[in-house]
Amino acid sequence: MIGTDFQYDFDFAVVGGGPAGSSSAISLRQHGHSVVLFERETFPRFHIGESLLSTANDAFAALGVAKQIESAGFPEKWGARLYTHDGQSGRYVDFTNVREVTKAQTYQVCRQEFDRILLERARKVGVDVREACNVTGCEFTPDAAILDVASRVDGATSRMQVRALVDATGRGGLLARKFDLRTEEPRLANIAIYSHYTNVPRLEGPRPDDIRLIARNDAGWFWLIPISKDLTSVGVVLPKDLYRRLANGDSAEEALNRTISDTPIVAELMREARREWAVRVEKDFSYSASAYAGDRWILAGDAGSFLDPVFSTGVSIAMESGIEAAAELHRAFGRNDFSASSFAAFSRRQRKRFERFRRFVVGFYTPQFRDVFFSPEPPKLIFRSVTTVLAGKWNSSLWTRFLNELFFGIIWIQKRLNIARRVFRRDRDAGYPIEARSKDPVASGV
Numbered sequence: 453m454i455g456t457d458f459q460y461d462f463d464f465a466v467v468g469g470g471p472a473g474s475s476s477a478i479s480l481r482q483h484g485h486s487v488v489l490f491e492r493e494t495f496p497r498f499h500i501g502e503s504l505l506s507t508a509n510d511a512f513a514a515l516g517v518a519k520q521i522e523s524a525g526f527p528e529k530w531g532a533r534l535y536t537h538d539g540q541s542g543r544y545v546d547f548t549n550v551r552e553v554t555k556a557q558t559y560q561v562c563r564q565e566f567d568r569i570l571l572e573r574a575r576k577v578g579v580d581v582r583e584a585c586n587v588t589g590c591e592f593t594p595d596a597a598i599l600d601v602a603s604r605v606d607g608a609t610s611r612m613q614v615r616a617l618v619d620a621t622g623r624g625g626l627l628a629r630k631f632d633l634r635t636e637e638p639r640l641a642n643i644a645i646y647s648h649y650t651n652v653p654r655l656e657g658p659r660p661d662d663i664r665l666i667a668r669n670d671a672g673w674f675w676l677i678p679i680s681k682d683l684t685s686v687g688v689v690l691p692k693d694l695y696r697r698l699a700n701g702d703s704a705e706e707a708l709n710r711t712i713s714d715t716p717i718v719a720e721l722m723r724e725a726r727r728e729w730a731v732r733v734e735k736d737f738s739y740s741a742s743a744y745a746g747d748r749w750i751l752a753g754d755a756g757s758f759l760d761p762v763f764s765t766g767v768s769i770a771m772e773s774g775i776e777a778a779a780e781l782h783r784a785f786g787r788n789d790f791s792a793s794s795f796a797a798f799s800r801r802q803r804k805r806f807e808r809f810r811r812f813v814v815g816f817y818t819p820q821f822r823d824v825f826f827s828p829e830p831p832k833l834i835f836r837s838v839t840t841v842l843a844g845k846w847n848s849s850l851w852t853r854f855l856n857e858l859f860f861g862i863i864w865i866q867k868r869l870n871i872a873r874r875v876f877r878r879d880r881d882a883g884y885p886i887e888a889r890s891k892d893p894v895a896s897g898v
């Protein structure tokens with residue numbers, strides 16, 4: 453203890469055993485601290501979020517799991533294949549073109565196994581991992597963070613005192629709800645319907661397991677993600693208003709089947725597919741936080757913010773922010789200052805990363821962005837700069853950021869002059885968010 457005789461059960465507590473929680477717990481141990489991690493589920497447990505970015509490799513190296521991930525047999529991802537609904541137009545987003553990442557090739561993972569590997573690593577480095585333990589409440593005094601924990605096995609409750617807390621509870625948002633931190637994203641009010649299938653043909657050629665991203669002829673889009681030798685995760689994302697119109701009171705399963713059958717290229721790929729899981733639905737998944745840290749607490753991963761899944765940013769950001777949270781708490785330990793103001797740089801970084809990706813994600817829900825993004829022969833240099841961000845390198849070089857500006861400049865011009873072929877519908881029934889057209893400066897290409 454530094455400068456106080458206060459008794460702590462552990463230096464730090466991490467709530468949540470997903471990628472953000474495991475990453476911060478492993479890193480805190482690597483910094484030499486005592487750490488307890490509470491996870492309410494018993495692993496392995498299902499989770500959506502299966503396609504990773506190149507920058508995830510840096511996190512694997514930092515956490516000491518690179519070899520394990522490499523030998524786990526996860527399908528290799530080298531980039532993304534883009535298609536329009538009819539399979540006519542589209543191009544390859546090739547991560548190997550990116551010069552600013554350590555290693556381009558990454559993976560698409562079955563989350564049960566992936567999250568288990570990370571949590572086991574936490575155990576191995578000495579984190580006290582407690583599964584089936586629900587953190588039911590927490591409070592903060594000038595000297596400590598105090599957690600209430602309930603066992604889901606026998607209902608036993610306990611209290612725990614630590615110096616500070618990492619909230620990595622994902623969309624559940626333990627502290628975001630307690631302190632009312634969430635900022636909604638009305639322009640990304642989408643719904644995802646998905647399942648896992650066998651018998652979905654893989655891509656031909658040397659990179660058969662890349663993600664396919666297929667734009668519908670409205671504002672919706674599909675992902676097809678190989679997550680094991682046999683299984684492919686298939687899901688559709690639709691703006692909620694469009695979903696209501698398309699589903700017309702039918703079940704999510706019927707809506708998924710209908711959107712598959714009226715998207716020609718997906719219908720063709722799914723001709724022999726067999727569904728192996730229940731159809732699942734997720735919504736209200738895009739938001740940020742008014743604060744990413746406070747007195748004796750810090751948010752990591754989805755507990756802070758999450759963006760629509762279109763560019764597969766979630767897990768890679770979760771690991772990155774978990775590692776950053778640990779570094780921040782280690783610094784705070786050294787100066788014995790866990791105050792909100794001492795975490796200002798951490799919060800700024802989380803917000804900056806969110807904003808960088810958000811610009812692309814919000815843009816994707818406009819037809820002009822899609823006209824340019826899906827065009828088969830885009831200007832090479834500019835698209836390499838876009839691919840750099842999509843490979844996860846959000847804090848890229850000044851030159852790349854300048855080229856990103858040119859990309860958004862092209863979209864701005866596309867709004868007015870149609871310099872690229874108009875492939876995507878503009879009519880109201882296409883279901884693009886209306887607010888995005890009028891108010892959001894990013895969506896309007898500025």
Ligand SMILES: Cc1cc2nc3c(=O)[nH]c(=O)nc-3n(C[C@H](O)[C@H](O)[C@H](O)COP(=O)(O)OP(=O)(O)OC[C@H]3O[C@@H](n4cnc5c(N)ncnc54)[C@H](O)[C@@H]3O)c2cc1C
Nearest residue numbers: 468470471472492501502503587622644753754761766767
């Ligand atoms: C439809 C959809 C598709 C997606 N596709 C992708 C993709 O292709 N690629 C990608 O990278 N990301 C994707 N994501 C995002 C991805 O799922 C998340 O960003 C990622 O899981 C975040 O990790 P995390 O550790 O922050 O949270 P989580 O993985 O959600 O982990 C949080 C953990 O906290 C535990 N927990 C919650 N509350 C408590 C409590 N009170 N006490 C104890 N434990 C608690 C939960 O049980 C959970 O295990 C997608 C998301 C959606 C909605």
